[in-house]
Amino acid sequence: MTALEASGRNAVPAVEKSTAGTRPAHPASDHPRRATARKWAEIALFVGPALALFLTFVVYPVVSAARYSMYKWNGVSQFSDAEFIGFDNYARALWGGSDPATHQAFRTAYTEPFWEALSHNFAIIFLSLAIQLPLALIVALTLNRKFRGRAFTRVVIFAPYVLSEVIAGTMWLIIFDPNGVATQWMRAIGLDMPAGGWFEDPTWGFWTVFFIITWKYVGLAIILFLAGLSGVSEDLQEAxxxxxxxxxxxxxxxxxxxxxxxxxxxxxxxxxGSIQLFDMVWVLNRGGTAGQYSTIASYMMEIGFFRSDWGYGSAIAVIMFFLSFVIALAYMATILRRDNAHPRKAA
Incomplete structure (x- = not known):
């Protein structure tokens, strides 16, 4: 064997080894790009449907209502025929009109239906915190123990909240009918029903509706408080x-x-919920014959759909939205923020 043959035979494995150990070269940025694309695809997959629903059922209605509120429109004719009036609908709701001569320094503003409805919303807020809160706390603290029929009792308490507002409202309309159970009980003890009916009476109408609202929604508060009490250590109470x-x-x-x-x-x-209250009030005689227990939402429905004043009704809807939005932000920033920052110290 010559030296050339020996060197050639020895060189072949070296070339094969070098070839086998070589991999195709790829750009170093391909892997991060794929990871980033996959990350955004996952975000779009999970967030996209929720974002689409939010834009469709929240953002779009608010923007549309803000647009309609700038026009005088009956909701029936072509919108292109509507008259642009700017902020006149808001002025009409807040102080009776855009003409300064009609303001009268708010002397008659609180007699207007809008302010009357708004006062009912705030009255329901106050009464809910003053009556429903203590009532729910007392019931929850009383039921926070083991006894026979505990689960059944909780179901009975929570059942009114599960009922739809239409079913619950219709049921109470039957009970408070002039020939209903409530009227019969009043007559049995020597009393008579309010003049004009339970829901039509100027004094009894609002309180009857609030009683029904309390019956309907206090169960949620009781169940929430019971759930919170279940997380309290029994060792602390025993000690x-x-x-x-x-x-x-x-x-x-x-x-x-x-x-x-x-x-x-x-x-x-x-x-x-008190600011946006609508269903129960509307079922119970559409807010009353004289609006004695109407809310902003029921007044908006009355104006927009039954009086064919979509521009003014849209202005009321926008006011209700911003009122809820501002109160929610203020409450979260001042009260709920402390609970999130110091969950153990919050009391």
Whole structure:
């Protein structure tokens, strides 16, 4: 064997080894690009449907209402024929009209239907916090123990909230009918129903509606408070009882402070729900014959759909939206923010 043959035979494996160990070259940025594209695809997949629904059913109606509120339109004719009036609809709602001569320094503003409806919304907010909150707390603290029929009792308490407003409202219309159960009970004890009916009477109408609202929605507060109480350690209560604390002292100093975040969340839901209250009020005689218990939402429906004043009704809708939005932001920034920042110290 010659030296040339030997060197050639030895060189072949070296070339094969070098060839086998070589991989095709790819740009170093391909992998990060694929990862980024996959990340955005996942975000679009999960966020896209929710964003589409939000834009369709929240943003678009608000923008459309803001647009309609600038026009005088009956909702029937072509919108191109509507008359542009700027902010006159808002002026009409807030102080009676765009003419300064009609303002009269708000002397007659509170007699207008809009302000009357708005006052009912705020009255319901106040009464909900003043009556429903203590009532729900007392019931929840009382039921926060083991007893026979505990699950059934909770179902009965929560059942009114599950019922639709139409079914519940119709049921109470039958009960408070001039020949209904409530009227018969009043007559049985020697009393008579309010003049003109339970819902038509100027004094009894609002309180009857608030009673029905309390029956309908207080169950949610009770269940939320019971859920919060279930997270309170029993060792704390037993230790307090051993130290001589009474039942009321345990509730006031331990249970109620520890479910403070739950109470504040319910209060937030109650405030926003009271501002947007519509279904129950509308079912119960469309806010009353003289608007004695109408709300902003029911007044908006009355104006927009039954009086064919879509521009003014849209202005009321926009006012209601911004009122809810501002109150929600203020409540979250001042009250709920503390619970999120210091969940253990919140009380």
């Amino acid at each position: 307090a009882a051993i130290d001589g604390a009474s039942w009321w002292q345990i509730q006031w100093r331990i249970n109620i402070p520890l479910i403070g975040p739950t109470i504040r969340i319910w209060a937030f839901l109650s405030i926003i």
